[in-house]
Amino acid sequence: MMTEDYIVHATAANASLRAFAIRSNQLTETARNKHRTSPVATAALGRLLSAGAMMGAMMKGENDVLTLQIKGDGPIGGLTVTADSRGHVKGYVQNPAVDLPLNPWGKLDVGGAVGSGTLSVIRDLGLKEPYTGVCELISGEIGDDLAYYFNVSEQTPSAVGLGVLVGKALNVEQAGGFIIQVMPDAPEDVVSALEHRLKAVTSITALMAEGRAPEDILSILLGDMDMTVTQKTDVRFHCDCSKTKMAKALIVVGAKELGAMIDEGKPVEVKCHFCNTTHTFSVEELKALKVKALSHINIID
Numbered sequence: 001m002m003t004e005d006y007i008v009h010a011t012a013a014n015a016s017l018r019a020f021a022i023r024s025n026q027l028t029e030t031a032r033n034k035h036r037t038s039p040v041a042t043a044a045l046g047r048l049l050s051a052g053a054m055m056g057a058m059m060k061g062e063n064d065v066l067t068l069q070i071k072g073d074g075p076i077g078g079l080t081v082t083a084d085s086r087g088h089v090k091g092y093v094q095n096p097a098v099d100l101p102l103n104p105w106g107k108l109d110v111g112g113a114v115g116s117g118t119l120s121v122i123r124d125l126g127l128k129e130p131y132t133g134v135c136e137l138i139s140g141e142i143g144d145d146l147a148y149y150f151n152v153s154e155q156t157p158s159a160v161g162l163g164v165l166v167g168k169a170l171n172v173e174q175a176g177g178f179i180i181q182v183m184p185d186a187p188e189d190v191v192s193a194l195e196h197r198l199k200a201v202t203s204i205t206a207l208m209a210e211g212r213a214p215e216d217i218l219s220i221l222l223g224d225m226d227m228t229v230t231q232k233t234d235v236r237f238h239c240d241c242s243k244t245k246m247a248k249a250l251i252v253v254g255a256k257e258l259g260a261m262i263d264e265g266k267p268v269e270v271k272c273h274f275c276n277t278t279h280t281f282s283v284e285e286l287k288a289l290k291v292k293a294l295s296h297i298n299i300i301d
């Protein structure tokens, strides 16, 4: 299926800047439908999905996986997004029904919904241990928090703009964003020119509301800095869960717990957090898994 969602990769100022921009209308709407998110939860999840998709696209390996995790003390509880380098992204919020009044600027109060807490960035590059970076949330607005993370934890000065526009029917009208990163060899005048440009752009959502494409948004920000689009990646909400994977997870839970489920005498429903799909296991299937769990233990022992 063709998607209207995509990521643009670009460089500018003699490759001393690298930039990514995304249109994520469809994938955010898909997430909203799967999780039945309230407007503020749609905005929060859409922003994190957009950032995750772009950061996924920054990775080089086919099987690299990126996870963004926000844990806050606000009513939304937390958010998790996972993306790969091939344009697949998925995510969920802990409390999708969270409802808050608009903030003093008349916008959906994502910062209020998230509260204070931490942002974790986990990159699984197929090495023994995944690489994990953690930093404090500075506003809970997600874009600011990611910029702070890049600056502090990865020593890469970055500008991050993320926006989701929710319509009257609670649907996603526009979603997207950009990440612009300053490479270590960037000349001072390039950095100040970029800062100047960023100050002039008041809101990413305002640009998106005008229906601007990702490359147009980058042109507005980097147009006079010799910007070159280097790649485009189609992106979509995609969960790779399956009954087989859930069965493996149940085997890991262990024979004892499976035995308790079998004794209940009822089918067991296992829900995937990421896409809200329910996978059902009959008592007969649970019995077969218990046999596997027992032999699994024998193999490990």
Ligand SMILES: [Zn+2]
Binding pocket: 239, 240, 241, 242, 272, 273, 274, 275, 276, 277
């Ligand atoms: Zn799933």
